Amino acid sequence: MTNVTRKNSPLIKVRVLPAEKEAIEENARRVGLSTSAYLRNVGLGIEVRGVLDQQAVVEMSKVNGDIGRLGGLLKMWLTNDERLALFNQQQLQESIVEALAKIKVLQDELLQVVKRL
Known part of the structure; x- marks a missing residue:
């Protein structure tokens, strides 16, 4: 039985404009998270603390x-x-x-x- 991890879990792809991508990446950088972790927290309704x-x-x-x-x-x-x-x-x-x-x-x-x- 294998452990379920994020690494071997399915991806969610989201199409964004270049300016939106930059804004998301900047927001993630500002709070000290990776883009994936930032989007996951926002998507799950977890408060993003910087x-x-x-x-x-x-x-x-x-x-x-x-x-x-x-x-x-x-x-x-x-x-x-x-x-x-x-x-x-x-x-x-x-x-x-x-x-x-x-x-x-x-x-x-x-x-x-x-x-x-």
Whole structure:
């Protein structure tokens, strides 16, 4: 008894115009699938998820981790009385504003990644 695989299963041929073929191939490439896998998923009603979505999630996770680490460092620094005693009030205020500005930049970067999705 032989196993049924896609390799030894019947083909479905579809006639398309050259521009349609290019569009289908581009769509498949964009989501990281072969043309056959892309058409099979679309034909079976399976949601086609792109590789870019997965990359964006990884990118957002990294940025979110950076924001968390920066916030944790700021909290640790502000709760360390010995460390705070090394700075005068003006230096302390400038340092806090600078750290918050960096956090804001990271949040904006994360927002841009989300908007790309």
